[in-house]
Amino acid sequence: xxxxxxxxxxxxxxxTASTASYLSSRGFSSAPxxxxxxxxxxxxxGIGQPLSLLMKLNPLVSSLSLYDIAGTPGVxxxxxxxxxxxxxxxxxxxDQLGQALEGSDIVIIPAGVPRKPGMTRDDLFKINAGIxxxxxxxxxxxxxxxxxxxxxxxxxxxVPIAAEVFKSKGVYDERRLFGVTTLDVVRAKxxxxxxxxxxxxxxxxxxxGGHAGITILPxxxxxxxxxxxxxxxxxxxxxRTQDGGTEVVEAKAGKGSATLSMAYAGAIxxxxxxxxxxxxxDVIECSFVQSSVTELPFFASKVRLGKNGVEEVFGLGPLxxxxxxxxxxLKAELKSxxxxxxxxxxxx
Numbered sequence: 020x021x022x023x024x025x026x027x028x029x030x031x032x033x034x035t036a037s038t039a040s041y042l043s044s045r046g047f048s049s050a051p052x053x054x055x056x057x058x059x060x061x062x063x064x065g066i067g068q069p070l071s072l073l074m075k076l077n078p079l080v081s082s083l084s085l086y087d088i089a090g091t092p093g094v095x096x097x098x099x100x101x102x103x104x105x106x107x108x109x110x111x112x113x114d115q116l117g118q119a120l121e122g123s124d125i126v127i128i129p130a131g132v133p134r135k136p137g138m139t140r141d142d143l144f145k146i147n148a149g150i151x152x153x154x155x156x157x158x159x160x161x162x163x164x165x166x167x168x169x170x171x172x173x174x175x176x177x178v179p180i181a182a183e184v185f186k187s188k189g190v191y192d193e194r195r196l197f198g199v200t201t202l203d204v205v206r207a208k209x210x211x212x213x214x215x216x217x218x219x220x221x222x223x224x225x226x227x228g229g230h231a232g233i234t235i236l237p238x239x240x241x242x243x244x245x246x247x248x249x250x251x252x253x254x255x256x257x258x259r260t261q262d263g264g265t266e267v268v269e270a271k272a273g274k275g276s277a278t279l280s281m282a283y284a285g286a287i288x289x290x291x292x293x294x295x296x297x298x299x300x301d302v303i304e305c306s307f308v309q310s311s312v313t314e315l316p317f318f319a320s321k322v323r324l325g326k327n328g329v330e331e332v333f334g335l336g337p338l339x340x341x342x343x344x345x346x347x348x349l350k351a352e353l354k355s356x357x358x359x360x361x362x363x364x365x366x367x
Contacts, residue, residue, distance in 0.1 A: 052104075053297055056082040057289065058123040058165075060154050061130025062109070063090035063277035066170060066285065070129055071098050073286035080105040081295040086119035087111060087130070116154075120161035123293055127199075127285055128154060128177075129170040133276040136268055141356075143172050148363045151177045155184035156310065163190035166292050166328050167197065169307075170285050174198040174230040175353055177309055178317055179360030187364070194328035197292070198307025200230045200319045202284035206263040207237040210256050215246030226260070226305050227320045227335055227346075229356065234349040235261045240339045253341065295324030308332060315350060317357055 057074055061067040063086035071085050073099045081106040087097045095109025110119035120126065131147035151171050158167060163185075171177050178198040185191035203226040212219035228236040237260045239253050248256070259266070267277040288304055295302045302324040310318040310332050311322050323331040338346065 052079050052081070054081040054086060055079055055124045055293055055296065056122050057105075057125045057127065058084040058086060058119055058162075059291075060086050060119075060126060060128045061171070063087035063094050064128035064129060064131075065133055065275055066281050068094055069279055069282035070127065070285050071095075071280055072101075074109065074127075075101050075103055075105055076287060077286070077290055077293070078104050079290065079297065082122075083107045084119045084123065085109045085117060086336070088113070105335060116157050117161045120157055122164075123165040124163040124296060125168060125289055126158055126162065126165045127168040127170065127289055129281070129285065130154060131171040133278070135276075135352075136273050138268075141173060144176055144359065144363075147171050147173070147177060148180055148360070152184055152364060153182050155181040156188070159185055159188035161192045163188070164192075164195070166296070168193050168199050168285065168289055168292065169197060170199045170281065172231070173356060174200065175234060175317075175356035176306055176360035176363070179357045180364055182309065182317075183361055183364035192328070193309035196289070196308065197328070198230060198317070198319065199285055199288050200226060200235075200287040200305055200307050202281050203230060203235050203237070203260060203263070203319075204305050205280065205284045205287070207239070207242075207256070207260045210235075210259050211239060211242050211246075214248060214252055215242075215244075217244055217246065225321055225336075228349045229319060229353045230307055231347070231356070232261055232352070234353045234356070236342065236345045236349060238336070238338065238342055240342060241336055250341070257341075257345070291324055292328070295328070295330070296326055298326060303333075313346075313350065315354055315357065318353075 035152055057080045059067055062071045074080055075085055085091050089111055091109040091111045095107050099107035108120050131150050169178050181196055207224040207226050208222045212222045224237055225241050226237045228234045234266050237257055264277050291304045303321055305319055306322050307319040308329055311336055312318050312320050321333040322329050
């Protein structure tokens with residue numbers, strides 16, 4: 020779901036004809052899109068509300084289920100008035116979590132607390148780890164075959180937490196669990212386009228590694244279209260991409276974190292998952308998944324999405340010396356974050 024698609028969705032209603040034309044323009048037959056239920060866990064929060072809005076605009080969604088511990092009926096009522104395809108239902112409180120999840124094709128998890136000034140993603144761990152663990156247990160029970168899109172930070176730890184919960188319940192399928200690192204890609208594209216003075220809509224930049232600080236490794240040497248940027252410019256772009264979250268936290272001066280851009284990135288990735296489920300060929304995005312690309316059990320790189328989730332995990336391709344150094348430098352921190360998530364489940 021790119022910017023042009025968002026604009027075009029905003030301009031039209033959810034008539035069958037418009038949905039069919041949207042689909043046929045993207046390689047589908049003109050038959051109605053398959054029924055797809057998407058559930059947002061944490062839908063009343065800072066990311067959850069704009070993410071719910073963006074998923075309501077996606078014509079591939081037929082049922083939109085919004086869950087949070089409180090406040091969701093209001094969000095659901097508000098979003099439900101938008102004249103697009105999906106039916107919206109809101110659920111609040113743990114006793115309604117099962118109902119929210121049943122029959123889900125995709126579960127997006129932005130639940131948890133946001134970063135505040137001076138807070139590292141690690142500080143978030145103590146609170147968000149418990150939330151993710153309990154939500155993962157419910158997913159294992161009510162929709163074990165759903166594609167799970169993990170947004171809750173720290174993603175480097177919350178994805179391993181979900182994996183361990185699913186393993187303990189006998190439902191783990193590594194193809195169906197994703198850490199959403201799309202915001203790193205979105206930032207890398209934006210910053211690169213600004214520096215290279217190219218149209219951002221044409222830009223592609225793979226971002227690998229993890230989803231925090233130095234574990235975020237944008238591969239600007241593989242960016243397209245090519246631009247002759249100096250080593251200093253590449254170093255600065257890399258650091259800005261790694262520190263993008265902090266840039267927003269500081270700009271909001273204690274009143275929030277990157278919620279709007281994260282919602283956009285989450286909607287982009289969920290749209291890619293929907294297209295994959297529906298059989299669209301060659302849907303490729305970066306994501307933090309179970310991986311053998313490095314010696315680490317989880318790693319973000321380009322993946323091909325399909326009817327079962329991950330169809331193929333791509334290698335890193337040729338790296339510059341600077342990128343190779345970045346890769347080696349991130350491994351210890353990423354390994355520690357992964358192990359911390361695993362230990363949390365087994366220690367609880």
